Amino acid sequence: MPARTAVPRNVNGAQRKPRGERxxxxxxxxxxxxxxxxxxxATIQEIADRLGMMxxxxxxxxxxxxxxxxxxxxxxxxxxxxxxxxxxxxPGDPLxxxxxxxxxxxxxxxxxxxxxxxxxxxxxxxxxxxRRDIVGGDHAYQEVFxxxxxxxxxxxxxxxxxxxxxATLSLLGATNTVYRWFVPRTPDDARxxxxxxxxxxxxxxxxxxxxxxxxxxxxxxx
Numbered sequence: 001m002p003a004r005t006a007v008p009r010n011v012n013g014a015q016r017k018p019r020g021e022r023x024x025x026x027x028x029x030x031x032x033x034x035x036x037x038x039x040x041x042a043t044i045q046e047i048a049d050r051l052g053m054m055x056x057x058x059x060x061x062x063x064x065x066x067x068x069x070x071x072x073x074x075x076x077x078x079x080x081x082x083x084x085x086x087x088x089x090x091p092g093d094p095l096x097x098x099x100x101x102x103x104x105x106x107x108x109x110x111x112x113x114x115x116x117x118x119x120x121x122x123x124x125x126x127x128x129x130x131r132r133d134i135v136g137g138d139h140a141y142q143e144v145f146x147x148x149x150x151x152x153x154x155x156x157x158x159x160x161x162x163x164x165x166x167a168t169l170s171l172l173g174a175t176n177t178v179y180r181w182f183v184p185r186t187p188d189d190a191r192x193x194x195x196x197x198x199x200x201x202x203x204x205x206x207x208x209x210x211x212x213x214x215x216x217x218x219x220x221x222x
Contacts, residue, residue, distance in 0.1 A: 023061050026051060031072050035114045039069060039122060069122065074134050076112075076119035077141075083108045084144045094152035095206060101144060102175060102198040109178045110190035116179040142168050149205065158205045171201050 029050050033042045044065050048055040062068040087104040088097055109116045123131055135141065145168040152158040158167075175197060182193060203211060 027072055027075055030068055031115055031118050035118050073119055073122045076115040077134050081140055088144050094148050095157040098148040099198045099202050102201050103194040106175050106194035106197050107190045110182050113179050157210050159207050162205050167205050
């Protein structure tokens, strides 16, 4: 992972905080350092310095740099997974819920670019066993998308010839890389990008009948 611009922080190391709060802050700072330096160049010492704590104290929370890195990835993955799982339960038919999932997934990524970059790039460098432990043996993210596509297909909303697994990989391939190019210029940019990408995704799998009923994406929507 290449070096990136430092993420501004203002940490008061002198203030004693509860263990859970301190651990959460540690994970946030570690995510930022890994984002800026890349995993290989990131050091426990720099993370400790930014937190205003002794390097030895950091090992009270995590026994090694590797353990800290894995927990950074797990937190980023699990937070995003919770977003799409909640979205999948919102009202609507399965295709509408799929669109909601894509919108919220993209918007969450756009609003959490540092964590998204570290997670997407970091998981690829993990040993297979550790990677499976984080993402789930059945790839939990993929399962949310695949289940909705299959359900929408059964309801006649997705083209019969579409392969739910391939459609899922295609949609995630397009949406998971948003962090590489998204540059926010206004507070509403994340939502606008999410709406348009979701619309494009749905149009790629929906049946002709659904597309005929679907309103064009309007400036009012975005």
